[in-house]
Amino acid sequence: MAKERRSVESLSDLWRAGAEQAHREVEDDGVEQQRSKQAGRDDEMTIRFVLFVNKQGQTRLAQYYEHLSLDERRALEGEIVRKCLARTDQQCSFVEHRNYKVVYRRYASLFFLVGVDNDENELAILEFIHLLVETMDRHFGNVCELDIMFHLEKVHFMLEEMVMNGCIVETSKQNILAPIQLMEKTS
């Protein structure tokens, strides 16, 4: 079987020879799908994405740690937001979606959603969300939705200090904020 499969790969040239022009669009789609497949297989990632969404379902920050095309992002955000916003406060903070989990928490009008692998510790992710909020709070002082919108890049700086490639790097607020503060002081 393995032999046959390999021959199929080599045959992709054969396919292309005749169908390059006619199927360019088709191929692009195919490549796209292969890519997202690869990203899906790469399931070592602990955190897949961090999303801030307001009550109206508008995205206020989006950071993905795996590659998704613009359309895929929009679809994903739409689906997840619909699922999470429909839940009541009494229900638990975890939603299973496709092949991963979404851990979410609501602070006033903002929802913080973190997509994680199935074997990730959900409770710890809740703590992570809270740490993130506390860090923003310390920086902005009583942070609100507008702070995040107008200082999007700073929130990204913080997030970048905290999470890298889907792994948590730093959990001390002071260490997280130090580079941002230094930069602001010098500029």
Place this chain on the structure above:
Amino acid sequence: MASNSPFKPKSSRASSQIPPPPPPPSASQIRPAVVVLLVRPCGGEIPRRPALDSVERIVEDFAMDLAINPFSSGTRLRDMIRAIRACKTAAEERAVVRRECAAIRAAISEGDQDYRHRNMAKLMFIHMLGYPTHFGQMECLKLIAAAGFPEKRIGYLGLTLLLDERQEVLMLVTNSLKQDLNHSNQFIVGLALCALGNICSAEMARDLAPEVERLLQNRDPNTKKKAALCSIRIVRKVPDLAENFMSAAASLLKEKHHGVLISAVQLCMELCKASYEALEYLRKNCLEGLVRILRDVSNSSYAPEYDIGGITDPFLHIRVLKLMRILGQGDADCSEYINDILAQVSTKTESNKNAGNAILYECVETIMGIEATSGLRVLAINILGRFLSNRDNNIRYVALNMLTKAIAVDTQAVQRHRATILECVKDADVSIRKRALELVYLLVNDTNVKPLTKELVDYLEVSDQDFKEDLTAKICSIVEKFSMDKLWYLDQMFRVLSLAGNYIKDDVWHALIVLMSNASELQGYSVRSLYKALQASGEQESLVRVAVWCIGEYGEMLVNNLSMLDMEEPITVTESDAVDAVEATLQRYSADVTTRAMCLVSLLKLSSRFPPTSERIKDIVAQNKGNTVLELQQRSIEFSSIIQRHQSIKSSLLERMPVLDEANYLVKRAASTQAAVSSLNSAPAATSGGPFKLPNGVAKPPPAPLADLLDLSSDDAPVTTSSPTTARNDFLQDLLGIGLTDSSPIGGAPSTSNDILMDLLSIGSSPVQNGPPTSNSSLPAIETKPVPVKPQVVDLLDGLSSSTSLPDENAAYPTITAFQSATLRITFSFKKQPGKPQETTINASFTNLATTTFTDFVFQAAVPKFIQLRLDPASSSTLPASGNGSVTQSLSVTNNQHGQKPLAMRIRMSYKVNGEDRLEQGQISNFPAGL
């Protein structure tokens, strides 16, 4: 969530303010910020309270910035956001974004220096909204190549947001990255490491791995931690490099800085996944260090810097426990070594805080994952028990999650919590209910099946409508799995039917009927129970069908209280009561066609069981003669004619169904339900037929019984079906068990009709396909007169298949000749699993038309990228000459754009004729539609 946890989403607040953090620790507890290297040297003293002072100033400064300084021409970021928010329609928003993008593009092409930072910030916002921003990519690269820190900072952020590793632009940045990795400023090094860790590709990983390795030895902890995380990405992209990082990772575990430790632990986990040598190496070299870290961090008193919800660095705890799980898995020595510390963590950690529970949760998972002692396992299960009884939904959710995993390790221990788990099935939160139900399903065994089922069925009575479907499916599955005791099985099924008959899948009640037909001693009990249930809850569709079927079959047992069980109380049902019940069902507004058809069959049978009611039944049946539904009209006409004109054969015609073949049915069902679980209405009859059915034949099963019925009055009545007469003969032969072997499907038509007619014998799922031999004995002789009788008997019972069967997705596809040349012919036949429309199994058959044998025959195929193809090995590589036998090979094709694009395939066949290589190729575009 524990009530004193810091997690209190303050939804009650009116404004959009996010609640303030817990009071900051006093100034003396704050360690001075690490201010060693700045982009521009800034003299002066380190402020005492950097966090609070600077934040305010910065916010003000930034506001000033926006108001006066560079950002005054063009729109400011803030204005753009306002403009976008003010948009009322998506079209307006697009217009604003388009305008902004045009302005940014112009600024970029003019080489504008002043607003680069702001333009990037705008681009990020636009990107977040989901608009394309590729034109900003080059600007990112330029910013990265700039000298100043702020430019680099925003440039790198843009890089990670707007680009990904698959874009070729990324190659251009390798050089800048390399320079920055060697920069003297640790913040710039940090930026480069961060970007590399987020987006590097395999090639970049190879190029830059030496730099990262070197930075792992750097004396600055912030650089070290980022280098460690960067290494994770590198190892993931190029697993061969794992060995280079082993010793460095182990030595990082000796550090004090938590950021370094957490990164190092994660690097170790990645190394374990990447190579077995690394796993062995780390087992030997870093276990001690891990135990020390865990002990230190769990014993440490209050540490403000890493305090999270009252616990010192739960994230580090959790990562260390995770790594311990990987190391201890399947290794008794390692497991023993960490036993003590795990016991310590699981007893000492506070369980009244969310962070503490997160640690306990991870600890339990580690204990379950390694070769732990039994004492430790008991400890772990007890923790889960405590979790389960917690009032916080989050905690209960993770407990159920964990118990599902623990069940493989220690079923008995999980069984102890059965009562609590059952309570969770009734929880208000659907996430919890689903988890709990799955867990209960796993917990069921021979000893507890009866009480558990009782609980679930009791709950079915009061559960939410949305949850009933899941619950019913699980109950039915449990009941069928443990149906040793038939009486119990029947009782449970009757209850489920009366409570949730509308949610029951067809194959479940088909199976119930098969079982009843086999359990002759319980038929009386069944029909009486169902009669009572029908009176009580006549709106449950499945219940109605089963009850009506039973009343028709076993009506006399209902009326005469035959074969009473000991515990049963006799009921008084007159013959006309039974007819009333069926008539009421037939006339009920909500009954669907299948149910009504079954009612008619039932009435017909009753007319033979209870001769006094015959007249009345005749009238009821006759009312449907003008029914607009063809199926009902036809039945009505046929049945009226039986009642009126064929008294002589009526009783033998309406005898009780032959016992249905249980084993045969179960096998069929297993085969068809595997794939068809999701499709509610799929009639198994359709799937049990072979792939050779022609669509036109399949579409017309109903006329066949009509023809047969009319045959009664005139022997040479015209055959109204589309199938040729020979086909019917085939069928008749089959029925009598004659020439079964001869009727192998050679051409399309005979086999098709054969299939159809065979299907007509079935109740829905054709359990009596092998029936004819058994029923043979009841026929007086093989003569022409009785012969047609049998099909009607059987046909009358087929109410289900003729009306509900054959949804489109199960339609068969014709076999095609995929390729034909002077020497070679290839035919494809197709098969689909129900419920998976995009998957097709193609059976390719190769025939050699030449006079010489082909050897080393290899068939290859190529498909466009939206299709996935898997080739199974061919049955042989030698093709005998002159069409004497053929080689077959099966291909599995998944069309990811099913319904939008048709299948297409290019093929190439290579083989040897007399030792000489031959090659043929072609394209197949005549696939049937709908694949």
